[in-house]
Structures are given as structure tokens and as C-alpha cells.
Amino acid sequence: xxxxxxxxxxxxxxETLDSIAVQAHKDEFVLYIGDDASPERLDKIVESYQxxxxxxxxxxxxxxxxxxxxxxxxxxxxxxxxxxxxxFSDDDLMPADGVERVMExxxxxxxxxxxxxxxxxxxxxxxxxxxxxxxxxxxxxVSCYRLLLDKLQGKIDSAAVEYVFSREIWxxxxxxxxxxxxxxxxxxxxxxxxxxxxxxxxLPVQPVCWRNVEGANISNSAGHDKDKLHATILxxxxxxxxxxDYVDDxxxxxxxxxxxxxxxxxxxxxxxxxxxxxxxxxxxxxRAAFTTFFRNxxxxx
Numbered sequence: 001x002x003x004x005x006x007x008x009x010x011x012x013x014x015e016t017l018d019s020i021a022v023q024a025h026k027d028e029f030v031l032y033i034g035d036d037a038s039p040e041r042l043d044k045i046v047e048s049y050q051x052x053x054x055x056x057x058x059x060x061x062x063x064x065x066x067x068x069x070x071x072x073x074x075x076x077x078x079x080x081x082x083x084x085x086x087x088f089s090d091d092d093l094m095p096a097d098g099v100e101r102v103m104e105x106x107x108x109x110x111x112x113x114x115x116x117x118x119x120x121x122x123x124x125x126x127x128x129x130x131x132x133x134x135x136x137x138x139x140x141x142v143s144c145y146r147l148l149l150d151k152l153q154g155k156i157d158s159a160a161v162e163y164v165f166s167r168e169i170w171x172x173x174x175x176x177x178x179x180x181x182x183x184x185x186x187x188x189x190x191x192x193x194x195x196x197x198x199x200x201x202x203l204p205v206q207p208v209c210w211r212n213v214e215g216a217n218i219s220n221s222a223g224h225d226k227d228k229l230h231a232t233i234l235x236x237x238x239x240x241x242x243x244x245d246y247v248d249d250x251x252x253x254x255x256x257x258x259x260x261x262x263x264x265x266x267x268x269x270x271x272x273x274x275x276x277x278x279x280x281x282x283x284x285x286x287r288a289a290f291t292t293f294f295r296n297x298x299x300x301x
Contacts, residue, residue, distance in 0.1 A: 001029040001102065001164070002080035005088045006072045008065055010040040012091035012211060015128075017045070020088075021052040023099040029086075034076030035059035056080075070176045070185045073160075077170070084115065086164045091213075093124070094161075095206035102164050105203055110141075115166040116197035118142075120207035123157055131212065132157070137202035144194030145246065151187055152255035159210040160186055163200070165193055172196050177238065181231035188238050195242075229273045236280035253288045256281060271297070 003020060007013060020031060031053050035042045037060055046057045058079055064072040077085060084106065088094065095101075098119070105117055122133035134156045151158045160182075173196045177188035194200045236256065246252050274296055282289030 001084040001086060002032055002082040003029050003086045003088055004032045004076050004080060005090055006034050006036060006076040007042055007090040008036045008038045009090050010042055010045055013042060013045050016090055016092060017049050019094040021049055022096055025099050025103050026053055028103055029099055030080065030082060031055045032076060032079045033057045034079060036065045036072050037061060037063040068178065069182050070178045074175050083167050084164060085167060085170060087160050089161050091211045092161045093209035095208060097206060101203050101205045105201065110201060114169040114197040116169055116193055116200050117164040117203050118200045119162045119203050119205065121157055121159060121162045122207040122209050123212050124209045126213045133207060137204040139202060139204060141199035141201045143199050144191045145243065147194055147200055148187065148191045149251060149255055157210065158186060158190065161210055162208050163190055169193050169197050179231040179234050180227040184231040184235040188235060192242065233276050233280045237283065240283040247284045253285050257292055
């Protein structure tokens with residue numbers, strides 16, 4: 001397995017690497033770190049782990065994450081060749097038995113078209129304190145549509161680090177879905193991967209800890225509101241094409257309204273932005289689009 005970290009920030013990188021260095025089955029994985037031309041000396045942090053894990057460090061000469069973060073993910077994965085991929089992060093924490101649980105899951109036969117696993121997820125702050133956690137996972141698999149609805153309805157948090165997937169799935173899905181903001185790419189990508197795999201297999205074990213710190217995460221920073229709005233409109237258009245069979249599903253319409261305006265955009269949009277989102281929602285249901293627009297229009301009056 002390839003554990004791939006597209007790295008830029010050094011603030012929590014040592015803690016992340018510590019959580020990987022304690023994993024069992026060290027002969028079963030290679031850790032790849034792709035330095036996105038960081039202004040920090042990430043190599044100094046990484047060098048002390050060379051003798052602790054099988055590690056490949058590569059510094060790219062051009063910063064790509066500031067323009068297309070998903071493209072940086074992809075070039076980091078292309079450093080590797082292993083058949084299974086765990087796309088991790090430079091500030092999140094892996095459960096101590098994470099690799100062991102993945103290896104156990106890979107040893108069991110399953111009925112799906114490809115390997116796509118999901119860990120439980122907990123959200124932590126800058127001091128490693130748990131903010132919240134998703135509900136415990138149950139044995140079995142979940143469809144791509146159910147996974148997406150749970151995310152859109154605000155029932156679960158979702159982040160790249162909770163998923164382990166086969167290179168076959170990544171290639172058959174033509175890589176990641178490229179949007180200006182990572183959170184939109186996350187939602188679209190994992191739904192697409194789950195569809196290609198026939199669903200996502202749950203690993204009901206200890207959670208991956210996803211760090212969410214104000215100002216440290218692009219998706220959690222007010223300085224990117226314009227990009228969030230553009231990405232949201234693209235995401236709605238993508239949803240209309242990917243899930244055309246569900247365009248009349250009231251549960252989906254309700255979920256999109258809940259997430260797009262209340263959670264994803266946090267009401268940080270102007271009237272033109274509201275109109276753009278409403279028109280994109282109109283690709284699903286025109287009545288829902290007009291209702292969304294006029295209900296929120298009063299915020300600007």
C-alpha cells in the first residue's frame with residue numbers, strides 16, 4: 001500500500017508522521033511525501049523518519065496546491081506504484097492500528113468491483129482535542145448515493161483521509177474530480193469512487209482524526225469565499241450529471257439546500273451568488289430553485 005501525503009504545512013507534520021511511524025506491518029506500505037514547494041523546511045522534519053518507515057520524499061519545484069490542490073494530490077499519487085492508496089494529509093492523525101486493519105480487510109474476499117474502504121472519522125482542533133465525531137460505522141457496505149446524502153444532510157463529516165482505495169478505482173474514475181475548493185472535490189470524488197466500486201466498505205475500527213483549524217484549512221478560511229461559491233455551482237452541475245436518476249428525489253433537493261447555503265457557504269454570498277446557486281439547483285428542480293432564491297432573498301433586503 002502507498003500512504004501518500006501531499007504536504008505544504010509543517011505545523012502539525014511531525015505529529016502526523018509520528019502516527020504513521022507507530023504502524024505495524026511496516027513492510028506492507030511505503031510512505032510518499034510530496035512537498036508542494038513549501039516555504040518551510042519540510043525536509044528537516046521528514047529526515048528523522050527515514051529509518052523509521054519506508055519513506056520517499058520528493059520536493060516539487062512548483063507550488064500547485066495554491067492553484068489546483070487536487071492536481072497536487074494526483075502528482076503525489078503518481079510518485080507511487082502500489083496497488084492500494086491511502087491519501088493522507090500533513091496535519092491529520094492515523095489510528096495506531098490503521099494499516100493493520102486495512103491489511104486485514106484486504107485479505108478478506110468481497111463482492112464489489114474494486115477496493116474502496118472507509119474509516120470512522122473524528123474532527124480535532126489544534127490541540128488534538130476532539131470537537132465531534134461521526135457515528136460508529138457498521139459492518140457492510142454503503143452505496144455512493146447514501147454516502148453522499150449523509151454528507152449533504154449534515155449527518156457526517158467527510159474528508160479525504162478516511163478513505164483507502166485501489167489504484168484500479170482511481171484510474172477507472174479518471175482520477176479526482178477537479179473543483180476550485182478541496183471540500184467540493186472531496187464530496188464529488190468519493191461519490192464517484194464509490195459508484196465505480198459498487199459502494200464503500202466500512203471499517204468499524206478506531207477513527208482517523210481530521211484536523212480542522214480556523215485559518216489553517218483552505219475550506220475553513222473566509223478568504224476563499226469567492227472560490228467556494230464558484231466550486232459550489234460547479235459541484236451542483238456535476239451532481240446533476242452524475243446522479244441524473246435522482247433529480248426528482250425530494251431528499252436530495254432538501255439535502256442540497258441544507259448543505260449548500262447553511263453549511264458549505266455559511267451564508268457568505270451576495271445576491272448574485274445566491275442567484276447563481278439557485279440557477280444551478282434549478283437543474284434538479286425549478287420549483288426548489290425559486291423557493292431557495294426567494295426564501296434567502298430577504299437577507300439582502
